[in-house]
Amino acid sequence: MMVFSAVSFQQAEAQFLQVGVRGGLNYPTISGIEAGTYTGFHAGTYFRFNALGLISVEPGVQYSQKGYRAGEASSMGSTSDRLHYIDVPVLVRVTILPLVNIFAGPQASYLVGRNYDGATSFTTTDNLKNYDLSGVVGIGLNLPLGFNLQGSYDFGMTSLEYDGMDTRHNVVKISLGKNF
Numbered sequence: 001m002m003v004f005s006a007v008s009f010q011q012a013e014a015q016f017l018q019v020g021v022r023g024g025l026n027y028p029t030i031s032g033i034e035a036g037t038y039t040g041f042h043a044g045t046y047f048r049f050n051a052l053g054l055i056s057v058e059p060g061v062q063y064s065q066k067g068y069r070a071g072e073a074s075s076m077g078s079t080s081d082r083l084h085y086i087d088v089p090v091l092v093r094v095t096i097l098p099l100v101n102i103f104a105g106p107q108a109s110y111l112v113g114r115n116y117d118g119a120t121s122f123t124t125t126d127n128l129k130n131y132d133l134s135g136v137v138g139i140g141l142n143l144p145l146g147f148n149l150q151g152s153y154d155f156g157m158t159s160l161e162y163d164g165m166d167t168r169h170n171v172v173k174i175s176l177g178k179n180f
Contacts, residue, residue: 015050016049016050016051017047017050018047018048018050018179018180019046019047019179019180020045020046020048020178021043021044021045021178021180022044022148022175022177022178023042024041024042024043024175025039025041025042026041026064026065026171027171027172028067028169028170028172029169029170029171030162030167030169031170032166033068033070033162033165034070035069035070035079036068037069038066038067038069040082041064042062042175043062044060044062044063044064045060046058046059046060047059047060048093054094054095055093055095056093056095057090057092057093058091059089060090062086062087063084064084064085064171065082066082066083066085066171067080067081067082067083079116079117080115080116080117080118081115082114082115083111083114083128085110085132086110086112087107087108087109087154088108089105089107090107091105092105098142099141100139101142102137102138102139103136103138103139103152106134106135106136107133107154108133109132109133109169110131111128111129111131127162127163127164129158129161132156132158132160132169134154134155134169134171135154135157136154137153138153138173139151139152146180147178148176148178149177150174150177151175152172152173152175153170153171154170155168155169156168156169
């Protein structure tokens, strides 16, 4: 009887809390700058609390590359700016079909590095704010064996004050995750 109770408790605990890892591609742009996307990646972990049946809360932490690329590789040169962030999203997921969920929530980001390559190259972050606040919206698919696939859009809610300009991050993400 005691073994049955311990197993039942572990199953209930596993259904309440899921821990996972997620990674994928970023397609970032910075609004207010005439430039194209500079494909990057993101990777991190998340904790999903399934307390309300079809609704769950999912805080996470991940490394994420953002930035832009402008101009052609020519004698005039091109410019690229790779920005490295630690993102902390807090998402609310709503299951709309057994395999499909939608999600949204805020995301705080902290700038941890930079690689600028243009007429000169540098890594200083002095002309940027070291934090960013965004909103996140997306759709996810629950796959067999605890895997999940999702697409999301991060939209900047605060100005980066990029070189004194009012600019915001916009990032399309495609991710593959695994629940443990």
